[in-house]
Amino acid sequence: xxxxxxxxxxxxxxxxxxxxxxxxxxxxxxxxxxxxxxxxxxxxxxxxxxxxxxxxxxxxxxxxxxxxxxxxxxxxxxxxxxxxxxxxxxxxxxxxxxxxxxxxxxxxxxxxxxxxxxxxxxxxxxxxxxxxxxxxxxxxxxxxxxxxxxxxxxxxxxxxxxxxxxxxxxxxxxxxxxxxxxxxxxxxxxxxxxxxxxxxxxxxxxxxxxxxxxxxxxxxxxxxxxxxxxxxxxxxxxxxxxxxxxxxxxxxxxxxxxxxxxxxxxxxxxxxxxxxxxxxxx
Amino acid sequence: xxxxxxxxxxxxxxxxxxxxxxxxxxxxxxxxxxxxxxxxxxxxxxxxxxxxxxxxxxxxxxxxxxxxxxxxxxxxxxxxxxxxxxxxxxxxxxxxxxxxxxxxxxxxxxxxxxxxxxxxxxxxxxxxxxxxxxxxxxxxxxxxxxxxxxxxxxxxxxxxxxxxxxxxxxxxxxxxxxxxxxxxxxxxxxxxxxxxxxxxxxxxxxxxxxxxxxxxxxxxxxxxxxxxxx
Ligand SMILES: Nc1ncnc2c1ncn2[C@@H]1O[C@H](COP(=O)(O)OP(=O)(O)O)[C@@H](O)[C@H]1O
Ligand SMILES: [Mg+2]
Numbered sequence: 001x002x003x004x005x006x007x008x009x010x011x012x013x014x015x016x017x018x019x020x021x022x023x024x025x026x027x028x029x030x031x032x033x034x035x036x037x038x039x040x041x042x043x044x045x046x047x048x049x050x051x052x053x054x055x056x057x058x059x060x061x062x063x064x065x066x067x068x069x070x071x072x073x074x075x076x077x078x079x080x081x082x083x084x085x086x087x088x089x090x091x092x093x094x095x096x097x098x099x100x101x102x103x104x105x106x107x108x109x110x111x112x113x114x115x116x117x118x119x120x121x122x123x124x125x126x127x128x129x130x131x132x133x134x135x136x137x138x139x140x141x142x143x144x145x146x147x148x149x150x151x152x153x154x155x156x157x158x159x160x161x162x163x164x165x166x167x168x169x170x171x172x173x174x175x176x177x178x179x180x181x182x183x184x185x186x187x188x189x190x191x192x193x194x195x196x197x198x199x200x201x202x203x204x205x206x207x208x209x210x211x212x213x214x215x216x217x218x219x220x221x222x223x224x225x226x227x228x229x230x231x232x233x234x235x236x237x238x239x240x241x242x243x244x245x246x247x248x249x250x251x252x253x254x255x256x257x258x259x260x261x262x263x264x265x266x267x268x269x270x271x272x273x274x275x276x277x278x279x280x281x282x
Numbered sequence: 283x284x285x286x287x288x289x290x291x292x293x294x295x296x297x298x299x300x301x302x303x304x305x306x307x308x309x310x311x312x313x314x315x316x317x318x319x320x321x322x323x324x325x326x327x328x329x330x331x332x333x334x335x336x337x338x339x340x341x342x343x344x345x346x347x348x349x350x351x352x353x354x355x356x357x358x359x360x361x362x363x364x365x366x367x368x369x370x371x372x373x374x375x376x377x378x379x380x381x382x383x384x385x386x387x388x389x390x391x392x393x394x395x396x397x398x399x400x401x402x403x404x405x406x407x408x409x410x411x412x413x414x415x416x417x418x419x420x421x422x423x424x425x426x427x428x429x430x431x432x433x434x435x436x437x438x439x440x441x442x443x444x445x446x447x448x449x450x451x452x453x454x455x456x457x458x459x460x461x462x463x464x465x466x467x468x469x470x471x472x473x474x475x476x477x478x479x480x481x482x483x484x485x486x487x488x489x490x491x492x493x494x495x496x497x498x499x500x501x502x503x504x505x506x507x508x509x510x511x512x
Contacts, residue, residue, distance in 0.1 A: 051366065053362075053366070074284075074368040074370075077366065077367060077368045078368045082366050084362065084366075086359055087359070087362065087363055088358050088359040088360045088362075088363065089360070090294065090298060090358075090360060091358070092297075092298055092301040092302065093294070093297055093298065093301075097294070097297060100290075101290055101291075101293075101294045102363070102367060104286060104287070104289070104290035104293075105287050105290050105291075105364070105367040105368060105369050106367060106368060107286065107368070145363070
């Protein structure tokens with residue numbers, strides 16, 4: 001099948017509240033797909049359902065040609081990698097011993113450990129005890145843990161939320177490299193820049209329902225006013241619509257050498273989200 | 283079940299056990315007790331004192347060790363990573379049981395060697411000791427599945443220790459021969475083992491086996507409950 005993930009009419013209700021309502025989407029093989037939404041919107045719940053940790057109330061879920069009823073199988077589990085929002089490591093053991101455990105559980109060769117440690121920039125820390133490491137380093141080991149067996153599909157629940165900018169760049173590069181090698185990536189984030197940079201497609205989740213779905217650039221274009229923002233050499237600022245009747249005025253300004261800058265309106269994904277839901281993404 | 287995965291869990295838990303002061307202290311308790319007894323007096327130790335050592339080993343090392351390991355996996359949220367992996371719950375439990383079994387064996391052998399006692403070197407007592415081990419192990423697994431934090435384990439280990447580990451101590455409560463408590467306690471696994479040494483009867487082994495089956499059912503119910511808790 002073309003799709004790595006196929007979800008339709010998904011609903012999840014807990015005792016007291018509905019977390020997910022009528023969610024449908026698909027993720028193509030080889031894609032980086034981002035699920036974006038503020039805290040409490042249902043991102044983690046969706047990942048838990050897709051990985052078999054939670055059962056949906058209703059709806060159909062198919063991941064890597066596997067029906068939700070078989071998410072418990074060894075075969076399925078060895079094809080996916082998971083970085084949960086509160087995954088944890090064995091604090092008394094070294095970085096290497098932690099990864100060794102998961103290498104063996106997934107049946108991956110131990111040589112993978114050094115390769116993956118290099119990818120997350122922790123090669124020199126392999127023999128350190130985990131309890132001595134910073135939060136950001138632990139997060140990178142967890143990412144290494146999720147990837148050590150070279151899964152076909154990885155689920156990353158807010159992979160960079162605990163990291164400083166330098167590490168984020170490093171992780172992004174690693175994820176892109178992984179994706180180029182063929183791994184499908186499903187990630188959640190509330191970092192709009194991250195989503196714009198990494199994702200082939202994103203879905204906006206708010207109150208458990210999908211508000212919009214598409215390619216980040218296309219969404220930004222779709223929700224643009226298409227106006228031109230012009231600043232003149234005399235520091236005047238004004239806005240002109242993207243309209244043929246304004247063509248002469250713009251041409252004249254440029255011809256007279258009066259334009260300091262000219263920009264077309266292109267909202268960030270955060271702006272688009274705000275427009276759709278009235279909420280800031282934090 | 284998969285031997286490679288069981289091996290991976292075993293290796294991991296062995297390393298963790300060796301680095302965990304609280305767990306490492308436990309096998310020392312019976313050895314310390316044995317050392318005290320060996321200083322106490324001349325001649326053969328009464329059987330019930332030997333079984334206090336056995337009970338201490340099984341409750342402090344086997345049950346408590348298993349519970350603590352499971353509780354820690356729950357508390358530190360590491361169990362989730364294992365469950366998400368291809369390892370089955372059986373792989374995880376067996377791997378851990380092997381570690382606990384190893385430490386139990388070492389602790390028991392050293393304790394008994396200190397006492398220089400060969401009472402247990404016969405078929406019946408060895409079968410009994412193995413059954414007894416399974417009983418305490420299954421209790422540890424069953425309770426461990428539900429123990430959410432290491433701090434909670436002591437609340438559970440106390441009753442196990444006093445009911446099943448130190449059952450012979452009931453003598454010192456001065457309840458009188460006819461007391462119902464004593465009559466019931468007589469059927470407890472360790473009391474049956476002591477009985478077996480006097481009578482050489484296989485009935486005692488049978489009763490211990492029934493305790494093992496009961497513990498297995500208890501563990502099975504716990505497993506079912508945990509796996510359907512959603
Ligand atoms: N186990 C649970 N029991 C009850 N409610 C839950 C549970 N897990 C999540 N929820 C609720 O479902 C909603 C979505 O939560 P979650 O998926 O964690 O959101 P996000 O990951 O986007 O922050 C929240 O309102 C949360 O309170
Ligand atoms: Mg979340």
